[in-house]
Amino acid sequence: MNKNLTRRKMLKTSTAALGAVAGAGLLKGFPAIHAADAPVIRYLGTAVNMGDAVQKKLFDDTGIKVKFIVKTTDEVVKTIFTQPNSFDIVDSEYFSMPKLVPSGNLLGMDTKRIKEWDNVTSAFTKGEVAGKKIGDQGTAPKKVMYLKGAKSKEFASEPTQYVTLIPTVYNADTLGIRPDLIKRPISSWAELLNPEFKGKASILNIPSIGIMDAAMVVEAMGEYKYPDKGNMTKEEIDLTMKIFTEAKKSGQFRAFWSDFNESVNLMASGEVVIQSMWSPAITAVRTKGIPCVYQPLKEGYRAWAAGFGLPATTKGRQADICYEFINWYLSGWVGAYLNRQGYYSAVIPTAKKYMEAYEWDYWMMGKPATADIMSPEGKKLASKGEVRDGGSYEARMGAVACWNATMDENKYMVRKWNEMIAS
Amino acid sequence: MMKFLKLKPSVGLLSIPYSLIFIFFFFIPLALTFIISFWDYNEYSIIPDFIFENYSYIFKDCFNFEKDLCVTFKTYLSTFLFCFVTWFFTLIIGFFVAYFLAFYVSSITWQIVLFLLCTIPFWTSNVIRMISWIPLLGRNGLINDFLLSTGLADAPQEWLLYSGFSIVLAFVHLYTLFMIVPIFNSMMRIDKSIIEAAYDNGANGVQILWNIIVPLCKPGIVIGSIFVITVVMGDFITIGIMGGQQIPSIGKIIYVEMSYLQLPAAAANAVILLALTLLIIWIMTKMIDIRKEL
Helix, strand or coil: CHHEEEEHHHHHHHHHHHHHHHHHHHHHHHHHHHCCCCCCEEEECCCCCCHHHHHHHHHHCCEEEEEEEEECCCHHHHHHHCCCCCEEEEEEHHHHHHHHHCCCCCCCHHHHHHHHHHEHHHHCCCCCCEEECCCCCCCHHHHHHHCCCCCCCCCCCCCCEEECCCEEEEEEEEEEHHHHCCCCCCCHHHHHHHHHHHHCCCCCCCHHHHHHHHEEEHHHHHCCCCCCCCCCCCCHHHHHHHHHHHHHHCEEEEEEEEEECHHHHHHCCCCCCCECHHHHHHHHHHHHCCCCCECCCCCCCEEEEEECCCCCCCHHHHHHHHHHHHHHHHHHHHHHHHHHHHEECCCCCHHHHHCCHHHHHHCCCCCCCCCCCCCCCCCCCCCCCCCCEEEHHHHHHHHHEECCCCCHHHHHHHHHHHHHHHH | CCHHHHCCCCHHHHHHHHHHHHHHHHHHHHHHHHHHHCCCEEECEEEEECCHHHHHHHCCCCCCCCCCHHHHHHHHHHHHHHHHHHHHHHHHHHHHHHHHHHHHCCCHHHHHHHHHHHCHHHHHCHHHHHHHHHHHHHHHHHHHHHEEEEEEEECCCHHHHCCHHHHHHHHHHHHHHHHHHHHHHHHHHHHHHHHHHHHHCCHHHHHHHHHHHHHHHHHHHHHHHHHHHHHHHHHCCHHHHHHCCCCHHHHHHHHHHHHHHHHHHHHHHHHHHHHHHHHHHHHHHHHHHHHCCC
C-alpha cells in the first residue's frame, strides 16, 4: 500500500514536471522582449566584434539588454532557415542574402526609421569610395541591398525604401604574413602558392570564403582571368580546384583552418608564414608581441560586409526596440569601437565624433601614429610612428577587387571543395 | 513486446519509459534521417521527393577503376585505416594498463586514484588540446628542438604534426580509457582461484595471460573495441584539428554539407556511415556473444 502511494505520488510529480517542461517550451515561442520588464534582444550572430563593453554601454544609454546567440557564419544562415523565431535580430553577411531573401524569413528593413541612413557609406549604397567605383565581383552589398517592398522576396536594382540588412560593419581582407620569417617583400596573392613557402602556407577551410581567396590567387598567377570571381561556372570551379588540389598534393599547405583561433595559433607558432587571415586575428598575433602584417597586395582586397536584419514576423513594440537598438548602434560609439579594431563602421561621420584625432589619423587617414595605438581592450597594437597596413580608408576600401559571394553553382562548389580536402 | 506484455504486465509497464525515450530520441530521428536522404534540396529548403541522386552522387566515379580512387572510397579507406591503427594501439595499451590495475594494484584507493589519472585527457577542451600539441610536436616544438640539438635530425621533422601520425596519437591519447574500463571490469570478475590453479599446474606467466586472462577478457575487449571504433568512425573534430583540416573524414563531409543546408546529402552520407559502422559491430558481435558472456 505504502509502495503504491509513493508510486502514485511520483507519477504526480513527474506529470507536473512534464507540464512545466511543456509550458517552458510554449513560452519560448514568444519573443523574449515581451516576457521581461527590461527589453532584451536575442542577438544572433558571430559576435566577433561585440565585446562586454558594447553591452554595458548599450544598457547605460538605452536600457536595452542583449542576449547573444553566438554561431559561426554558416550556422547563422542555417538558424535563420530552420529556427526563424529563435532570435529578435540577426547580424548577417550580405553574401548570404541571395540564399536568405527568397526564403521570406527576413523582414525588409525600413530605411525611413534609420536616423543616419543618409550617412551610410557609399561603399554600401552605390559601390563607390570617395566618388570612385570599387570592384563589385561577387555579392557586392549594392547588388543585394534593396528590396521591391517590405515583404518582397526579390531584389530591386534601384534604391528603394526597403533594404535587406541595415549595414553595420565591413572590411577589406587580404593575406597575413610573418615578415620576420619571410624576410622579403610580398606584393601578390600568387605568393600563397609560391613553392618557396612549401609546407608553410594555409588557407581557410570555409568553402564560400576560401574559394574567393583561391580565385584571387589563380588570377594573380596569370592562370585564368575570371569574368566574375564571385559567380564561377562549373568549368571555372573545376579549374580553380584543380590548381589548389595539385598544390595541396605537393605539400604546399601546412594546415587548413576553419576557426579564428586556429589561424592565430598557426601564425603565432610559426607553423605557417603566409595565409588567408582576418583582421582581428592579425591583431591577436600582434598583441602577443609577434610581428604579423596584414599585407596589402597589388591585385586588391577581398571585401565583406555585414548588417542587421529582423525576422519576418517582427512587429509592434518588438520592432520599435530593434530599430532603437540599430539606431543606437549607428550613432557613433560602436562605430568608433569597430574602427579601433581595424574594421570600418557603416556610418563614418558619427564614428569620427567618438575617436581621438590621433586615432582617426591612424585608422582612417593612414597617417603615422602620433601616440601608441590601443585596442578597445587597452592592449597596445602599434607604437608611435607606425602606419596602418594598407594605409587609409580610401586606399584600402578603394582597392577592393571582389566581395564574399554566394554563387549560382554553390552546390557544385561545395562538393568540389570537399573533394579537394579529401584529395 | 506485445507477447511480453501478456505474460508479465509489470515488466512490460516498466519498459515503457525507456521504450518511449528510445522511440522519440533514437528511432524517430533516425527514421527521419533515412527518409530525408531520399529528398531533393535547393539553396534554402529541402523538398519532399523520392530520388536516389544523393546516394548516386556519393558513389559517382567509384566503380570506374581506370580513374583514381573516388573521394568516398578514399575517405572511407583513410577512416578505416585510422580505425584499425587506433583500435590496435588502444587495445594493446588499454589491456596492459587494465592488467596492471587489476592484478598489481591491490588497494581500492590506489585503483581509484590511478583510474582518475587515466581520465586526465578528458579534462581539457578541444581548443586547449589543439593549442597544446603545437609546442610539443610543432616545427619549433620541444621534440624538434631536441632532435636538432642532439643532431639526430638536420631539419625539423614536419610529419610530427598535421599528419596521420598526430591524428593517431591524439586518438590513442583520448580513447585508451574506453578500452581500459571494460577490460578492467572483465578482469575483476576473473576468479583468482583459476589463475592459482594454473600456477599449481605449472603454467608460466605468458601461458596464464594467453590461455586464461585473454579469453576471459573477451567481452571487455569487444565492448571496448565497439566504443573505440564507433567513436573514430564518426569523428571529425580530432581528425580536423590534428590533421590540419587536410585529411578527409566522413564526419567532416557531413558537417560541411549540413552547414550549407544540403541536409538530404548529409543524411545520405550519415545513413551509409551508420550502415557501415553497424556492419562492423555486427561482425564483432558474431565473433563473440556479449550477452551470453555478460
